[in-house]
């Protein structure tokens with residue numbers, strides 16, 4: 287199902303309530319979590335829910351979806367640093383895993399990460415953002431739907447977009463949880479906010495299921511929630527008669 291919220295803050299709150307329900311039902315849930323600008327309001331809402339003792343995260347097991355290769359954990363551009371900043375430093379100690387950032391053998395680390403996910407029985411819940419090119423995690427256009435955790439070569443459009451934040455030395459390789467691993471999650475929530483994502487939202491969920499638009503595979507998932515804000519929903523609501531919207 288797709289839920290249109292007023293703004294990005296409400297999308298974050300809505301995602302946090304889904305996490306809260308999952309943790310209340312199963313405190314030791316295995317949850318995959320994303321990075322980027324989109325999920326920041328979700329992390330803010332989770333921190334509040336923890337502070338107010340509405341949810342308890344000590345038993346939860348969080349796995350990040352991806353990480354750049356070649357950065358240290360202390361590098362402010364690493365996703366390890368992002369997680370510390372937005373969540374881990376603000377709540378009680380939690381079980382958290384993320385691919386190693388400064389590994390000399392990224393392929394081996396990718397295989398090990400997949401094994402660590404398998405060992406805990408896969409994801410109960412997987413939270414996702416989406417790239418403007420349709421990537422989920424760092425599964426860029428063309429990634430086979432059968433992929434498990436692997437070393438990904440970033441798409442030129444992603445590198446170009448990242449260069450605004452990184453400056454000259456933009457990483458071009460990352461370790462990402464694969465599409466098959468994501469699709470095995472018991473439930474999936476994708477968040478998309480802002481006008482910048484309105485076209486890809488339409489392509490991904492009302493277009494053909496194709497590796498050219500990695501997020502389109504999610505149309506085949508039996509338990510998918512798409513959370514968008516009004517700005518992002520403009521393309522789908524303006525052509526609502528042409529689409530089966532609210533009925534993915």
Ligand code: GLP
Pocket residue numbers: 320321322323324325351352414415416417421422423424444
């Ligand atoms: C990066 C991350 C993705 C994320 C995407 C969108 O590429 N690897 O997991 O979904 O960015 O980021 P933003 O929310 O900043 O648009």
